[in-house]
Amino acid sequence: MAKRTPIARKRGGAAMAERRPNVLFLTSDQQRFDCLGVNSDGYVQTPAIDRLAAEGVNLTGCYVNNPVCAPSRATLLTGRYPRNHGVTSNGIALSEDELTVAQILSDAGYRTGNLGKLHFVPLGTRDFDRPHPGFGFDVHVNADEPGCFPDDYIRWIRQVAPGMEDKVGIPHPITGDRSKHYWDFEAPEELSYTAWVADQTIGFIDAAGDTPWFAVAGFYLPHAPCNPPAEYVDRYPASGVPRPDVVPGELDDKPEMVRYLAESLLPDTDEEVTQYRRYYYASCTMIDHHCGRVIEHLRRSGQLDNTIVVYFSDHGDACGDNYTLGKHQAHYDSFMKVPMVWRWPGGLPGGRTFEGFFEGVDLVPTLLEALSLPIPKPVDGTSLWGQLVGGDGPGKDCVLMEYFDPGIEEVVHEVPKATRYTLSGWSVLTLIDEQNKYWIDGEGNEILYDRKADPGEHVNLAGDPAHSAALGRMRKALLVKLASTYDRRHRKFASV
Structure with a gap:
């Protein structure tokens, strides 16, 4: 592994916790910007994250640097553009030589944990009988595709609910049939991947004791295929679902690749698009509920105000806009612009909106400045901490994808x-x-x-x-x- 210049380790129990806040990343998967209530005039029901925004800073100009999971996640946790860390598409492993924010915080004395989806190692080549590469995390509870591989989630299901594997998973991403984009979750909600990630995150927080901690809660929804319980879907009647933003003929002057991807991904009927949207919105509401459980646990345990909480997604979803579904090379805003909310009463004003550009590469340096930690040279991004707290410093004038x-x-x-x-x-x-x-x-x-x-x-x-x-x-x-x-x-x- 490449030699690093470590930050001095400062594990120091309660005294350390007083000096530095904990850090919680709540990460959804494939959630577009306008699928928070605070960003959608309240149509999408996300009361927990809306409250987070009311008590913190809502970023309305946040863009990721790549439209698919693995490259975007690698960028968000290294602060480096995909062409620089090498993960330029799905199916490429992040090098263990890459310096992640988890490693930086571990070197600074934090107990670090990945709970849920990380997607740094291609699923088709991973050996599930061997420990997951560390990437700076002290604790790995990892499952990238719910129910598709013999990972930590399925091992848990086999222990607590034998015989339920077929009820909780989604089709295999390589060998399964993913032509169906949505259905109702068929098991009790407490067995869902979403609930499991929240439970694992709460357990990690409790196990940290007085040591400052950094946790990444990696939820899978609203990534397709969407399978929330029916009670969430029922909150979005088909008659009230917004129609996709399309203009007849808009693909005619687009390059061939864009036209092909649109035509190959869009469902055949308007009714299917409406149903997809219902399940997608329902998935956002389900994620919000379980994020709310984690936040409320912090509140009850007295840790919330000493925790920097950041909610964000790795990319979005067209949901039928521009005659397409999902995400791909067209780089539409629907899958490049994502929600991001920061809350930390000790350092950020509450109820503020930051409208400037914020790239995925900026997450790591911004967090490090908030923690008064040095920003290592490999980081491509820029700290925008001064702008988040309300300063007048220069912002960004462009975003690269x-x-x-x-x-x-x-x-x-x-x-x-x-x-x-x-x-x-x-x-x-x-x-x-x-x-x-x-x-x-x-x-x-x-x-x-x-x-x-x-x-x-x-x-x-x-x-x-x-x-x-x-x-x-x-x-x-x-x-x-x-x-x-x-x-x-x-x-x-x-x-x-």
């Missing part, structure tokens, strides 16, 4: 240009600023959106001569951003 899949030809199947996407290096690069979003794929196909006039991202302006100046400006800005954040230890990016 990327996606590279060395096996993309297996994803897009018979698309004629698939092989050339693979050979061209980066499959997709995107940059957004206050005015525009610029997208380019490995063949040089481009998209330009006017973010203010077209927030739904329906009209591609890249071929419109009236917007040539904006196109040129964004091309240059992307190159500057890439050059300024490029780690030469990893592969070169393609010329754009």
